Amino acid sequence: MNCDECKEQLFELIEREAVDPGGVRAILARCPDCRAAFDEMKAALAVAGQLPIEEPSAAADAAVVRAASERLPRVVPLRKRRLQPPPWAMAAIALLAVGVGVWSIPREVQLEGDVGSADLKSAAAPVVAEQELDDVAAEALDDSAALAELGEVASERTAHLGRAPRTEARAKRASSKPVPAHGRTVLHQSHWRRKSSSKTTTAAPPRTVDARSMISNAARGRTRTMRPNPKKSSRSASVTRCSTTWPRLGNG
Amino acid sequence: MSDPGDEALLAAYREGDLAAFEMLLGRYRGPIFNFLLRSARDRGRAEELYQDVWMKVVERCDEFRGDAKFSTWLYTIARNLCIDHQRKMKFRGHASLDAPQPSSGQPLGERVSSFGPSTEQLAAGRLVGERIARAVEGLPDEQREVFLLRQLQGLAFKEIAEVVGVSANTVKSRMRYALERLQHTLSDLEEPHEL
Structure with missing residues (x-):
């Protein structure tokens, strides 16, 4: 050094x-x-040690203490604090809910797939599917009969009205039918009551005409699949797709 | 039973204990005020800055995570407020004690300290103290802040380095320069046989 x-x-x-x-x-x-x-x-260093030390005024200290006291958080009552769940518990519940939701969605899809594959694997699966198709077709025929019956009722009412103009009768019919919010025409309740009493079966809930016509179209389409109509090839093709969808579900 | 640490007192204040804050204030009120007083060179401004520093402590106490010591945090706030204050003063055109005067070419701080009464006239300790205070106030900013943090609060060089934002070796150098300057300015006060 x-x-x-x-x-x-x-x-x-x-x-x-x-x-x-x-x-x-x-x-x-x-x-x-x-x-x-x-x-x-x-x-x-010795001289620097003689640097005079001054004190802040009492007013300045009082202002600081006042500001510090005003800032203090209001103490929450102990009972209220106990009633409030801790944040980690809330987070755990939220996480659990999300987890259950995420778990349930693929689980449902898988269950449907499992059922389809089980049906396919079993030898009776095509028979069951065919029977279900027949049931749908039969129901659709019933529905078409019901629609025809409805047409008869309408014609009777028109006849009852006599020479009433067609527009007036149509207006009355429209007013007698309840129109749901979605705009589809709903069959009158009396029709379902009559149908259920004649067949002595449990009354089905009123369906929309769209749903019934869709079913009947499906039934018609199935027959047309056997005898395809070249003029409505697109429609029959879609119905064919629909009718062949059921077995394919199982393959997937 | 040992006194609670500064960080524990601040935590207690955050939980609503005003007495803890008052204890903290009692520990630092003198050193902080003198640091501000020697930096601002005016008692009125120093009191304003003093309140501002503690207001900042009150406002930001939730931000203090204990990564650094409370004293380091507190003096960082004080130093930043001093720097802001000096910038405002310069903007308003106040004369700096560090700037060389056009008439003499000597900084005002040195002139004030050097042209005071003689040693014989400074019999009273109060006047000697005043002269020393002027000499300290006449130090360049970077030397003065290091000197005050060391002299008033006894902070370690490493801690001063955190407050100032330079290395510990730089802090030591600045402290050495400050002492040399003070020794030069106050040489007429030195009486080796008494020191």
Whole structure:
């Protein structure tokens, strides 16, 4: 260590943070210049220690304490705090709900697929599907009969009205039929009551004409699939797709 | 039983304990005020800054995560407010004590401290203290802040380095320069046999 390095370490020696205190002390012992610099440093620190310390005013302290007290959070009553579920519990419940929702969606799809594949794997599956198709067709025929019956009722009412203009009769018919919000025409309840009493079966819920016509179209389409109509090839094709969809579900 | 640490007191204040804040204030009110007073060089401004510092502490106490010591955080706030204040003063055209005066070419701070009464006239300790205070206020900003943080609060060099944003070696150098400057300015006050 030379004198320059020693002088750089003088302050650290006083502050007891010197890297090499032994080396600095050795140079101070033999170098008068370094010793003088050390004394000056100590003198400066001693003078600096006489720096007067002033106090802030009581008003300033009072303003600070007032601001600190105004900022304090209002303490929530203990009972209320106990009633409130902890945030981690709320997060766990939310996570559980999301998890159940995510789990249930693919589970339902899989169940449907499983049922279809099980039906396919069993030898009786095509027979069951065929029977279901027959049931749908029979129901559709019933529906067409019901529609014809409805037409008869309408014609009777028209006859009852006599020479009433067609528009008036149509208006009355429209007013007698309840129109649901979705705009589809609903069959009158009396028709279903009559149908259920004649067949002595449990009354089916009123269906929309669209649904029934769709079923009857499906039944018609099935027959047309056997005898395709070239004029309505697109419709029969779609129905063919529909009728062949059931076995394919199982394959997937 | 040992006194609770600064960080524990701040945490207690966050939970609603005003007495903890008052204890914290009692620990730091003197050093912080003198740091601000020697930086602002005006008691009225220093009191304003003093309240601003503690207001910031009150407002931001939720942001204090305990990564650094409370003293480091507190002095960082104080230093930043001082810097803002000095910028405002410069913008308003106040004369800086560090800037060389056009008439003498000497900074105002040094002139004030050097042209005071002689040692014999400064018999009263109060006047000596005033002269030392002027000498400290006449230090360059980067030396003064290091000197005050070390002298008033006794912060470690590493902690001062965190507050100021420089290395610990730079802090030591600045402190050494500040002492040399003070020793030069106040050489007529030095009486080696008493020191």
